[in-house]
Every structure is written in C-alpha cells, then in structure tokens.
Amino acid sequence: MTRRDLAVIGAGPAGMGAAIEARARGLSVLVLDENAGPGGQVFRAALACGRDPAVAPEIAPGLPLIEAFLACGAEYRPATTLWHLDPEEGVLSLVSGGVATEVAARRVVLATGAQERPVPIPGWTLPGVMGAGAAQIMLKTAGAVPAGRTVLAGQGPLVWLLAVQLARAGAPPLVLETRTVSIASALARAGGGLLAGRRMLAKGLALMAEARRLGVRVVAGVRGLRAEGAGRVERVAWEGGGAPCDTLLLHEGVIPSVHVSRAIGLDHAWDAAQACWRPVTDAFGATSCPRVAVAGDGAGIGGWEAALAAGRLAGLDAARRLGALDEAGFAAAAAGPLAARRAALALRPFLDALYAPPAAILSPHDETIACRCEEVTAGAIRRAARIGATGPNQMKAYLRCGMGPCQGRLCGPTVAALIAEARGIAPEAVPPLRPRAPYKPITVGALAATAAPAQQGVA
Amino acid sequence: MFRPRPEARPATVSVLVEGRAVAVPEGASAAAAMLLAGLIATRESAVSGAPRGPLCLMGVCFDCLAEIDGVPNRQACMVPVAPGMRILRQRGAREALR
Numbered sequence: 001m002t003r004r005d006l007a008v009i010g011a012g013p014a015g016m017g018a019a020i021e022a023r024a025r026g027l028s029v030l031v032l033d034e035n036a037g038p039g040g041q042v043f044r045a046a047l048a049c050g051r052d053p054a055v056a057p058e059i060a061p062g063l064p065l066i067e068a069f070l071a072c073g074a075e076y077r078p079a080t081t082l083w084h085l086d087p088e089e090g091v092l093s094l095v096s097g098g099v100a101t102e103v104a105a106r107r108v109v110l111a112t113g114a115q116e117r118p119v120p121i122p123g124w125t126l127p128g129v130m131g132a133g134a135a136q137i138m139l140k141t142a143g144a145v146p147a148g149r150t151v152l153a154g155q156g157p158l159v160w161l162l163a164v165q166l167a168r169a170g171a172p173p174l175v176l177e178t179r180t181v182s183i184a185s186a187l188a189r190a191g192g193g194l195l196a197g198r199r200m201l202a203k204g205l206a207l208m209a210e211a212r213r214l215g216v217r218v219v220a221g222v223r224g225l226r227a228e229g230a231g232r233v234e235r236v237a238w239e240g241g242g243a244p245c246d247t248l249l250l251h252e253g254v255i256p257s258v259h260v261s262r263a264i265g266l267d268h269a270w271d272a273a274q275a276c277w278r279p280v281t282d283a284f285g286a287t288s289c290p291r292v293a294v295a296g297d298g299a300g301i302g303g304w305e306a307a308l309a310a311g312r313l314a315g316l317d318a319a320r321r322l323g324a325l326d327e328a329g330f331a332a333a334a335a336g337p338l339a340a341r342r343a344a345l346a347l348r349p350f351l352d353a354l355y356a357p358p359a360a361i362l363s364p365h366d367e368t369i370a371c372r373c374e375e376v377t378a379g380a381i382r383r384a385a386r387i388g389a390t391g392p393n394q395m396k397a398y399l400r401c402g403m404g405p406c407q408g409r410l411c412g413p414t415v416a417a418l419i420a421e422a423r424g425i426a427p428e429a430v431p432p433l434r435p436r437a438p439y440k441p442i443t444v445g446a447l448a449a450t451a452a453p454a455q456q457g458v459a
Numbered sequence: 460m461f462r463p464r465p466e467a468r469p470a471t472v473s474v475l476v477e478g479r480a481v482a483v484p485e486g487a488s489a490a491a492a493m494l495l496a497g498l499i500a501t502r503e504s505a506v507s508g509a510p511r512g513p514l515c516l517m518g519v520c521f522d523c524l525a526e527i528d529g530v531p532n533r534q535a536c537m538v539p540v541a542p543g544m545r546i547l548r549q550r551g552a553r554e555a556l557r
Binding site: 034048049079125126127130138142146170247373375405409440441 | 467484487488491494501505514518530534539
C-alpha cells in the first residue's frame with residue numbers, strides 16, 4: 001500500500017494551500033480530486049478558460065496558485081474518487097479509471113468544498129432548471145452559455161457574478177432576486193465587518209454595477225417562484241409576475257459538503273447564520289478525529305480566499321503534528337494565513353445576514369418534490385415525520401428519500417428542515433443523516449481488480 | 460439547451476450523443492456534450508420515468524446519469540469527453556427492465 005505523510009482530498013484553494021505548505025516543510029503529500037484538473041469550483045478549468053474574457057478577471061488570481069501547486073512536489077491524482085475513508089487507520093480507498101486502490105496517510109485533510117444549497121421550488125425537476133453553479137461550469141469548461149431566454153433566480157454573491165459573466169459572454173439573464181432581508185437590517189445585525197471587509201464589498205458593488213451596465217434586468221423582491229412547462233421549463237411565475245424561460249438557474253447560496261465528514265462521524269455544529277451543518281474545527285482545521293482536519297468551505301462557507309488561508313493553516317498544522325515544524329516555526333508561518341483569513345471573513349456576517357435563505361426554500365410546499373432521486377414530495381415527508389420518522393435515517397425506511405444515487409446529498413438539508421418543522425423542534429435537534437460508504441458508486445469490476453494483485457502478493 | 464462560443468473555446472473533440480456526432484471543446488464533460496448536442500432532457504427518472512436534465516454539473520445531484528461507452532448510470536458531469544465517446548440518455552428503471 002502506498003504511504004504518505006499527508007493525504008489531501010480536493011484540489012481547490014484549500015487543498016492546494018494545504019499541499020503547498022506541507023510540501024514546503026518536507027512532508028510527502030498525495031492530493032486527490034474527483035475533477036480532471038486542479039482549481040476546485042472557483043478556479044475550475046482555469047488553465048483552459050483563463051483567456052476567455054467572460055471569466056478571465058475572476059480566474060486570474062487562481063493561475064499563480066495552480067502553478068505553485070503543480071510545482072510543489074505533491075503527488076496529484078486528478079479524476080480520482082474517495083469512496084471510503086478509515087479515519088482510525090488513515091486508509092483511503094480510491095477509484096480512478098475503473099481501478100480501485102488504497103493509500104495510507106499519517107494525516108488527512110478534507111478539502112471537499114461546498115455544494116449549492118438545494119432550491120426546492122415547484123417545478124424544479126423540469127429539464128432546463130439548473131443550479132447557477134451548473135451554468136458557470138458550462139461557461140468555464142465548455143465556453144458555453146444557455147441558449148434562448150435565461151432566468152437567474154435567487155440571491156447571493158454568485159448571482160451577481162454569474163449574471164455578469166453570462167452578460168460578458170453575450171447571454172445576459174433576467175435576474176429575479178429573492179432576497180427577503182433589507183440592507184438596513186443586515187447592517188444592524190452585522191455592520192461591524194463593513195470597514196474591514198471593504199475590499200470585498202467594493203468588489204461586490206462593482207459586479208452589481210457591471211451587471212446593470214451590461215444590460216442585466218433585475219426584478220427585486222421575488223416571492224413564490226415556480227417553474228412551469230410540459231416536459232421542460234417553458235415559463236417562470238412568481239407572485240405578481242411571470243416570464244417565458246428556456247433555462248432557469250437557481251441559487252440560494254452554498255453550504256459545506258459534509259458527505260465525507262458525516263460518514264466518518266466527525267462532530268458537527270449547526271451554523272444558524274448559514275442554516276447548515278459544519279464540522280467542528282479548531283483554528284487550524286483539526287477535528288474531533290485526531291488524524292483528520294477539514295479546511296476550506298467544507299468547514300463553513302467563507303469563499304476562496306478564506307479557504308486558501310485555511311488550507312495553508314491545515315498544511316502547517318500537519319507539518320507541526322508530524323514533527324516537521326517546531327512551535328516557533330509554526331507560529332511564524334501561521335501568522336500570515338491567520339491574518340488573511342480574518343480579512344477574507346470580515347464581510348461574511350453581513351453577507352450571511354443579507355442573504356439568509358427564505359423560509360419557503362428550507363421548507364417547501366407539500367406538492368413540491370424534496371427528494372429528486374426517489375421523487376418524494378415535501379408533503380409525504382411531513383406526514384412521515386408526524387407519524388414517527390424522527391430523523392433522516394428513519395425517513396429512508398419510510399419513504400426511501402436519501403437512498404437514491406445522490407445518497408441524500410441534495411435532499412438531506414430539506415428533509416431535516418421538514419422534520420424539524422413537522423415535529424416542532426429546532427433544526428439542530430434533528431439527528432443528522434449518516435452517509436455510508438461507498439461515498440460514490442463503484443463497480444464490482446473495480447473492486448475485483450484491486451483484490452486480485454493483493455491476493456497474489458499474499459501467495 | 461446551451462450554445463457554444465467557438466471564439467472562446469473551439470470544438471475539437473468529436474463524440475457521439477445518442478448516435479449523432481457532436482464536436483465539443485476539450486475539457487467539457489459528457490453531460491456538457493449532451494447539453495451542447497441539444498438535449499434538454501438527458502435521462503428519465505428511475506421512479507416515474509419523468510424527463511430530467513442535469514441540475515448541478517458538479518457531481519452532487521446525480522441527475523445527469525447517462526450510459527457512457529456502454530457503462531450505464533455514470534455521472535456524466537464527472538466524465539471528461541474523449542474522442543469517439545458514445546453517450547446515451549439513461550433510461551428509467553421501468554424502461555431498462557423491459
């Protein structure tokens with residue numbers, strides 16, 4: 001079995017940062033990533049799309065980071081999926097190109113990033129309804145934009161960024177803003193960070209100005225959004241309005257990807273400001289499991305600059321724990337990333353308050369499908385909760401939701417919120433969904449191909 | 460449905476989507492190829508057979524499941540295109556079991 005000092009799951013900003021720092025202290029490092037290239041979501045396909053004027057300004061800061069990562073001496077395995085992690089023994093079970101392998105690591109950094117918050121509105125299973133992130137991925141990986149009439153509905157920084165990028169590419173969307181919190185009330189709750197976060201704030205305001213300059217039309221205060229059509233989305237409707245639509249892009253912010261951190265049983269805490277769970281970590285990413293750290297958006301949403309800083313800190317902490325860095329050296333090296341993360345997170349309380357997800361998204365109407373894989377409605381989940389399904393794990397037995405191919409990645413937050421509502425308890429009082437390995441489907445053939453050489457080795 | 464911007468990303472890789480040749484940029488996923496081929500519904504859901512298209516394109520939702528080079532139920536968004544790749548819509552369980 002291959003052995004490494006440090007294994008990093010995910011080659012986004014956090015994973016790259018961890019690898020760079022650990023390598024600089026002489027650790028042997030393996031970085032694996034499900035995607036074909038480094039960069040994570042924010043710098044996805046950066047090497048291919050860095051000259052596309054639609055996305056180039058936002059990709060530019062990622063290019064030197066990717067270059068530094070590729071030169072740092074870490075073993076980098078793209079297109080590689082983690083399907084099981086044994087946190088006690090530090091054994092990672094991987095599959096790549098149909099071949100399963102195992103790697104043992106003295107320390108593991110999960111840098112698995114974020115996913116878009118599910119946006120269960122009526123009609124969201126119609127073809128042509130996608131996440132805003134999906135359209136951005138089409139732009140970055142294929143240079144493509146939605147054809148026809150595009151509606152971008154939701155709220156948060158990505159809405160403005162994507163609106164601008166689509167407009168630069170010649171496909172300005174109609175933006176339906178679903179924000180329910182006023183700027184004044186967000187300021188009242190979290191005004192303190194505006195001065196320290198003024199660089200980020202200026203970036204955001206510049207994006208909004210660019211959107212308007214490029215002709216993006218914005219409807220504010222949209223409530224009761226629904227997608228309509230026969231076999232595909234043809235129209236969107238909301239309270240007091242409607243518009244024809246060929247592609248509907250939804251976005252209500254992002255939440256940590258906790259699939260692996262939950263599967264290995266790490267302690268998690270409810271993040272009320274972001275209405276999601278996050279693994280409990282110390283300042284350097286260390287978790288309730290002695291061998292495992294979590295860095296980046298997977299430990300709580302902060303954006304790529306905070307993720308990079310957190311990754312660097314987790315890499316330094318790995319070096320300290322494995323004896324490659326003494327306390328004085330650690331303190332000196334950690335000061336920079338700690339300050340960078342503080343600066344990157346300064347605006348976050350304001351953004352969290354301003355873009356709090358509307359209640360209707362967290363607990364959809366009875367007729368709306370909550371579990372897309374097994375096609376289970378919110379109403380069915382409410383009924384099951386009332387007759388005794390106490391948590392998402394029990395809900396699997398009642399309705400199969402969480403047992404489809406996504407394994408609860410997408411329905412999990414909605415199912416938990418519906419159970420909380422139906423049982424009259426706080427969201428954090430709902431027992432969490434416990435994902436099981438394999439974290440992603442693996443063929444029997446891939447498993448068999450691993451077993452054969454091992455047996456020969458024993459013989 | 461999506462339209463390419465050849466001025467930004469030339470289409471250099473030819474794949475077969477539902478038997479039809481489509482050229483797409485290098486680095487695009489099989490799911491992107493289906494969308495660029497003009498498919499809106501890229502699969503049928505397993506339970507009711509309802510038409511579905513990709514939702515997240517980042518490996519989370521599994522709504523882009525497709526048959527790729529003869530292997531069914533693959534996450535098409537996680538598979539980069541390769542020359543000659545054969546991509547078929549994933550049919551729902553009811554259809555597949557017939």
